[in-house]
Amino acid sequence: MRLLVVLGCLIPLVVSSEVYALAEPFFENGDWTAETGVEYRFFKDPGEFGQSQNVLALHLSGEYYTSWNDDSDLFTFVPYLLIDQEDSERTHADIREALWVHVDEFWELRTGITRVFWGKTEFVNLVDVVNQKDLVDDDDEKLGQPMLNLSVVRDRDIIDFYLLFGFRERTFPGVDGRLRTPLPVDASNPIYSPETSKNDIDFAFRWQRPLNDHLDMALSYFSGVNREPWYSYNYSLSQPMLIPNYHHIDQVGLELEYIYESWALKFEGINVRSEVEDYYAMVGGVEYTFNGVFNSDADLTLITEYVYDSRDGESPTYLEHDVAFGGRLFMNDEYGTTFQGGMLWDPDTNEKAVTFQAERRLGSQFKLEFRAVTVLERAAPELSDSTLAAVSALVNSPIIQNNYNYRQLLDFVIRVIQEEGLEELLTDPTIGLDTLQQLQRLITDSRKLNLIESDDFVELRLNYYY
Amino acid sequence: MRKFSSQLWSLGVVLGCLTLPWIAMAQTLEEQGFTIAKEAEKREQGYVDSQADMVMILRDKEEVTSTREMKVSALEGDDEQGTKSLLLFLSPRDQKGTALLTFQHDDRADEQWLYLPALKRVKKIASNKKSGSFMGSEFSFEDIGGQSIEDYTYKFIKDEKYEDQDCFVNESFPKDPDSGYTRIRSWIDKTHYRTLKAEFYDRKQSLMKTMTTSGYKQYEGKFWRPEEVTMTNHQTKRSTVLQHSNIQFKTGLNSSDFNKNSLQRAR
Numbered sequence: 001m002r003l004l005v006v007l008g009c010l011i012p013l014v015v016s017s018e019v020y021a022l023a024e025p026f027f028e029n030g031d032w033t034a035e036t037g038v039e040y041r042f043f044k045d046p047g048e049f050g051q052s053q054n055v056l057a058l059h060l061s062g063e064y065y066t067s068w069n070d071d072s073d074l075f076t077f078v079p080y081l082l083i084d085q086e087d088s089e090r091t092h093a094d095i096r097e098a099l100w101v102h103v104d105e106f107w108e109l110r111t112g113i114t115r116v117f118w119g120k121t122e123f124v125n126l127v128d129v130v131n132q133k134d135l136v137d138d139d140d141e142k143l144g145q146p147m148l149n150l151s152v153v154r155d156r157d158i159i160d161f162y163l164l165f166g167f168r169e170r171t172f173p174g175v176d177g178r179l180r181t182p183l184p185v186d187a188s189n190p191i192y193s194p195e196t197s198k199n200d201i202d203f204a205f206r207w208q209r210p211l212n213d214h215l216d217m218a219l220s221y222f223s224g225v226n227r228e229p230w231y232s233y234n235y236s237l238s239q240p241m242l243i244p245n246y247h248h249i250d251q252v253g254l255e256l257e258y259i260y261e262s263w264a265l266k267f268e269g270i271n272v273r274s275e276v277e278d279y280y281a282m283v284g285g286v287e288y289t290f291n292g293v294f295n296s297d298a299d300l301t302l303i304t305e306y307v308y309d310s311r312d313g314e315s316p317t318y319l320e321h322d323v324a325f326g327g328r329l330f331m332n333d334e335y336g337t338t339f340q341g342g343m344l345w346d347p348d349t350n351e352k353a354v355t356f357q358a359e360r361r362l363g364s365q366f367k368l369e370f371r372a373v374t375v376l377e378r379a380a381p382e383l384s385d386s387t388l389a390a391v392s393a394l395v396n397s398p399i400i401q402n403n404y405n406y407r408q409l410l411d412f413v414i415r416v417i418q419e420e421g422l423e424e425l426l427t428d429p430t431i432g433l434d435t436l437q438q439l440q441r442l443i444t445d446s447r448k449l450n451l452i453e454s455d456d457f458v459e460l461r462l463n464y465y466y
Numbered sequence: 467m468r469k470f471s472s473q474l475w476s477l478g479v480v481l482g483c484l485t486l487p488w489i490a491m492a493q494t495l496e497e498q499g500f501t502i503a504k505e506a507e508k509r510e511q512g513y514v515d516s517q518a519d520m521v522m523i524l525r526d527k528e529e530v531t532s533t534r535e536m537k538v539s540a541l542e543g544d545d546e547q548g549t550k551s552l553l554l555f556l557s558p559r560d561q562k563g564t565a566l567l568t569f570q571h572d573d574r575a576d577e578q579w580l581y582l583p584a585l586k587r588v589k590k591i592a593s594n595k596k597s598g599s600f601m602g603s604e605f606s607f608e609d610i611g612g613q614s615i616e617d618y619t620y621k622f623i624k625d626e627k628y629e630d631q632d633c634f635v636n637e638s639f640p641k642d643p644d645s646g647y648t649r650i651r652s653w654i655d656k657t658h659y660r661t662l663k664a665e666f667y668d669r670k671q672s673l674m675k676t677m678t679t680s681g682y683k684q685y686e687g688k689f690w691r692p693e694e695v696t697m698t699n700h701q702t703k704r705s706t707v708l709q710h711s712n713i714q715f716k717t718g719l720n721s722s723d724f725n726k727n728s729l730q731r732a733r
Binding site for chain 2: 033216263332364365
C-alpha cells in the first residue's frame with residue numbers, strides 16, 4: 001500500500017510538468033521499419049473436429065521510433081496484424097506498443113502500451129504476469145498492456161512500479177482453429193468475479209538486485225486480474241463451449257539466477273492467493289554451455305529444469321510435476337544458424353511433449369524458421385459411457401468447481417435441463433454424451449496434454465525485414 | 467591496476483600487446499615487453515567516454531558475403547568501477563535492437579547482459595567465451611572484447627621497421643587457458659604506441675590470423691584510432707574488415723547509460 005502512495009505522489013508530479021508540451025515531437029523525425037512473416041503449418045492428422053490440416057498465416061508488424069530532447073524522450077509505436085487462413089479467432093490486430101519513455105538520470109517513466117518480461121528460467125516463466133498471453137499467435141507472444149511504469153535505478157538496483165490500466169482478455173483459437181481445446185473457448189463472453197472487471201487498474205512491482213557478480217535476485221508482486229483464467233462450462237449440450245472465468249490474485253514472485261563460468265542455475269517461485277485457490281509453484285534448473293563444440297565455432301547449451309505446482313493435476317497448464325530437457329546449438333556463423341530441441345516429461349503419467357526448432361538467416365533481410373511439435377505417450381483419459389455417469393464425473397471436477405458438493409451437482413443438472421429440456425435427457429441416455437465426454441477429457445489429471453491431442457505439427461516461417 | 471581502457475568493441479583493439487621503448491638495460495625481455503604494454507595502456511587513459519559507428523564486412527577471399535552495422539559506446543572505468551560498454555546491432559535486420567552490455571572487471575570475470583528485443587528480455591550471459599567467432603566474423607570474442615593488461619605475460623622480441631615506421635615487436639601470451647591463442651606478435655610504432663599489425667598463433671603454434679590497421683587519426687589531441695582494422699584468417703582464407711566512423715570522445719555519457727534499462731532502449 002505504501003508503494004502505491006509513493007507512486008501516486010510521484011507520477012502526477014512527473015506527468016503534469018511534461019505531458020502538455022509533448023504532442024508534437026511524437027510525429028517528427030521518426031523512422032519506420034517493418035517485418036512480414038509468412039507462416040505455414042502442416043498438421044500430422046486432420047482436425048478432430050474437421051479443421052484443416054494445412055494452415056497459412058501472415059504476420060505483419062511495423063515499428064515507428066522517434067526521440068527528442070537529446071534522447072531523453074522516446075516514442076515507439078508497434079502495430080501488429082495476424083491473418084489466419086482458417087481461424088477467424090486467430091486473425092486479429094493488436095497494438096503491441098505505443099509507448100512514450102521519459103528518461104532521467106536515476107529513473108525513467110514509461111507511459112502507454114507495451115510488453116514487459118519478468119523471469120529467468122527457460123521452459124516456463126511463472127513470475128511473468130504483467131502481460132496477457134496472445135495464445136492464438138504463439139505460446140510466448142503477448143498482448144500489449146496499457147500502463148504507467150516508473151523505473152527507478154539506484155546503483156545496481158532497479159525498482160519498477162506498474163499501474164496497469166484495463167485487463168486484456170486471453171485470446172483463444174476458434175472452432176476452425178487448430179491447437180484448440182476439444183470444446184472451444186468462448187473468448188468473447190468471459191465471466192469476471194465480483195472483485196474484478198475488464199476495467200480494473202492492476203498494480204505490480206519488481207525489484208531487481210544483483211547480490212554479487214554471479215548471483216542475481218528479483219522480487220516481484222502483482223495484484224490484479226489473473227491472466228490465466230479458470231474455465232466453466234456453458235451448460236449447453238448442443239453448442240458446448242468453455243467460458244473463461246477471471247479472478248483476482250495476489251502473487252509474490254522470487255527469481256534467482258547464479259552464473260559462474262559455463263554454469264547457470266536458475267529459479268523462479270510464486271506464491272498465489274486468489275479468490276478461488278491458494279497455491280505455490282516453482283521452476284528451477286541447471287544450464288551448461290560448451291563453447292566451440294565439434295572443433296567449430298558452435299556453442300552447445302544443455303538445459304534441464306523441473307517444474308512443480310502445488311495444485312497437482314488441478315493446475316491449469318500441463319506443467320505440474322514435470323521435468324524438462326533441452327539443448328540449444330548456436331552455430332555462431334554468418335547466418336546466425338541455431339537449432340533447439342526440448343522435451344517435457346511428466347514422470348507420473350509418462351507423457352512427453354517434444355519440440356524442435358531451427359532458424360537461419362537468408363541474405364540480410366530474410367530469416368527462415370522451422371518448428372516441429374509432437375506429443376508422445378499420451379495418457380488416454382477414461383471416459384464415462386452414459387450421460388449421467390459423465391455428469392457425475394464432471395461435477396466432481398475442477399471445471400465445475402473445485403470440490404464436489406450436492407448443491408453443485410444439483411445446479412449442474414438443473415442448468416443442463418434448462419438448456420436441453422428434461423424430456424430428452426430422460427428418453428435418450430446418451431444425449432449429449434459426446435459433449436460431456438469432451439468435457440471430461442479436459443478435466444482428468446492428464447487433461448492438459450489432451451488439449452493438443454492429434455495436433456502434432458510442423459511449421460515453416462519466412463520473415464522479411466524492411 | 468586500471469583496465470586497458472581499450473575502446474573495446476570500438477576499436478577492435480587487440481591491444482593486448484604493445485611494446486615499449488626499451489628504457490633500462492637492466493630489464494629482462496619480459497620486463498621490457500610489459501613496460502611497452504604499460505606505456506600503451508597509459509596512452510589510452512583519460513578518454514572518459516566514447517562512441518562510434520561500426521561496419522563489419524565479412525569476406526570470403528575477395529567476395530563480400532555479408533555486412534553488419536553496429537554502434538558502440540564506452541565509459542572509462544575509474545578506481546571503483548571497470549570500463550562499461552554497450553554494443554548495439556543495427557543490421558542484419560533480424561538482429562536490429564539486439565544489444566550487449568559489458569562490465570569489465572580487472573580482477574575477476576567480466577559481466578555481460580544481452581537484450582533480446584523480440585522477447586523484451588534482458589539475459590545475463592556467461593562472459594567466459596574467448597575463442598570462437600564473433601557473429602560469424604574472423605574476429606573472435608577475445609579480439610573484440612576489452613582486454614586487461616594483466617590478462618597476458620609479455621616478451622620484447624626486437625626492433626623492426628614496419629611500413630616505414632620504427633616499431634617494437636612485442637609478444638604477448640594469454641594467461642587464460644580458454645584463449646584461442648598461444649601467443650600474439652605485435653608491431654607497435656615507437657612514436658605513438660599504436661598497434662599496426664598483429665599475428666595470432668593458434669594452439670598448435672601455427673600462424674592463424676593476421677590483423678592490420680590503417681587510417682589512424684588522432685582525437686582530442688591524444689587518442690589514436692584506426693579507421694579500418696582487417697583480420698585475415700590464413701587457415702580459412704576468409705577476412706573481416708571493421709570500419710569505424712563518427713568516432714567521438716567525451717560525449718557526456720554516464721553510468722546511467724550503461725544499465726539494464728538503457729540496454730533495452732538503446733537505438
